Every structure is written in structure tokens, then in C-alpha cells.
Amino acid sequence: MSLRVNPQYEKMLPKMSEEEFAELKVSIKAEGQHYAIIANEDLEVLDGHHRFRACTELGIEPDFEVRKFEDKLLEKKFVIEANLRRRHLNNFQLVELAVPLLEIEKALAKKRQAEGGKNGRDFQLGLGVAPNDAKPAFKAKAAEVVAKKVGVSTRTFERGKKIVEEASEEDKQQLREGKTSIAKVYRGIVAPEKEANTQPVIASLPAVDDPKAVQNKEALSVVLKGLAEKKLFCPSCGNAMLECSKCHKTLRDSLKQ
Numbered sequence: 001m002s003l004r005v006n007p008q009y010e011k012m013l014p015k016m017s018e019e020e021f022a023e024l025k026v027s028i029k030a031e032g033q034h035y036a037i038i039a040n041e042d043l044e045v046l047d048g049h050h051r052f053r054a055c056t057e058l059g060i061e062p063d064f065e066v067r068k069f070e071d072k073l074l075e076k077k078f079v080i081e082a083n084l085r086r087r088h089l090n091n092f093q094l095v096e097l098a099v100p101l102l103e104i105e106k107a108l109a110k111k112r113q114a115e116g117g118k119n120g121r122d123f124q125l126g127l128g129v130a131p132n133d134a135k136p137a138f139k140a141k142a143a144e145v146v147a148k149k150v151g152v153s154t155r156t157f158e159r160g161k162k163i164v165e166e167a168s169e170e171d172k173q174q175l176r177e178g179k180t181s182i183a184k185v186y187r188g189i190v191a192p193e194k195e196a197n198t199q200p201v202i203a204s205l206p207a208v209d210d211p212k213a214v215q216n217k218e219a220l221s222v223v224l225k226g227l228a229e230k231k232l233f234c235p236s237c238g239n240a241m242l243e244c245s246k247c248h249k250t251l252r253d254s255l256k257q
Contacts, residue, residue: 003037003052003064006044009079012100013049014086014093025054037064038082040075047082073111077104084150091152092175092182095160098150102161105142159186 016024027034028051037048045052046067055062069075080101084094147157163172163185171188174180 003039003043003045003062005049005052009044009046009076010049012079012083012097014083014089014097016050021050021054024050025058028054028060029058033063037062038067038078039064041066041068046075046079073104073107077101077108080104081149090176090178091156092160092163092172094150094152095157095182096164096172096176098146098157099161099164101149102142102146105145109142156182159183162186162189 033051033055035048035051037052038046040046043066045064048062048064052062052064067078069078080097083097089097141154143158143161144154147154150157152160160182163175163182166189167185171180171185175182175185
């Protein structure tokens, strides 16, 4: 059997310019492969797609090694993390590659949790060894784990993820080429969402007849409207205060529910 390409894994690969690929071919032709191609047990290329393509075009038998994985989740995780080690990737390119890793980390965490529960039950029934007595490590959120692996802040990762999911292909390409910033594109996505709700906050408050209640309602409306219009913001970065750091929902959005 010979090596072959898995289209799903090839799609994850960062693009290489024709000039860079030509240089790779010249290097392999003159010096051979510096690093072996990594393949799974089905001989699908996991790491080294460009080297494999170069060897194929040069008519050279590629050097490769087979790596075994317990399941497909770990295999896919390896492919993504191998791609994240590429040179010259900007923050958005890193986030774009790592977004699928988020779901993998969640699935692996769920699997570990299920296995941990089973091990505990087995021990109580005398069917297994005692679990580790060491104090449990801090369980960070999946987004924090992935952001750390990527080398960006959790906030940058979450904003980049929203861009991957909602931005236009034109904006994404601008980010890949370093012609704009994650913060700018992100603001372009969330600003229309926040401006869509323009009704006065007072309209959402219940009607009352008591004069004091009316006065209180009007005063409260002014305060809430001020918050909704983002009159309060962080003096350091300008970000609106009273905004969820995870879903970025503002107080105004919450009041509409």
C-alpha cells in the first residue's frame, strides 16, 4: 500500500505559496527529506502534506512513519496541533485552524469525565484500583485550553471564533493576509447586533399608576438607558462595561428578554 491524502485533513492545511512550494521541491531534490511524513494505520497523511506532494511530483519514494491513536478524536487533534506549529501564521490564521480543536477538547473532556465516573464505581465494587489521591488539577474552560495552545488570549480566541462563524469570506481573507485586525472585524459584527434594538428601555417596563412608582420608573429608565447606550466603558480599552465576557451580550440585550 502507498500513502494517500485524506481530503478532510488536507482541508485543514495552511496554504503554501507556489514560491515556497517550489523551494521545498528544490530542497528535497537536493538534500532529501529532513523530516518523515506522519501517517495513520490506514496510511493517510496526517502531517507532511506538502512534503508528500513534493515527493510525488519529483517521483521520489517518501519517507514516512506510522503513528497509532486510540480513537479518531486524538488523531484529528494531532493533525490540527501539527498545523498550528507552522511558521508565519498570524493570530486569525491560528484561531481559524484551532476552532475545530475546541469541539474536540470538549468531546475528550466529556469522555474523560465518563471514564472517571466508571473508574470510581469500579473501585467501590472492588473491581479496579484506587483513583489518584492527588488534588484535582484546575479544570479550565475548553476555550481557555485551546487559546493557550494557540498562543493567543482567550478573548482573542473567542472573538476570532465569532468571526469564523459569522464574518464574510472577504473579511476573513483580509484577516488571513494581515490587512485588518480581529478587533475591527469583530466590532463590525457585534455593532449592528447591538444597534438593532433601538426601542427606549422605558417601553419595556410595566405600566404603573402610582405617582411615586412613575417617578421611580422614569429615573430607573434613565439609568438603564444610559447603560444600554454604552455610556459606561472601560477607560483602558474602551470596551462596554456590564457586557458578558463570554457571549458579549449587553445589559440592554438582557432587558429585552
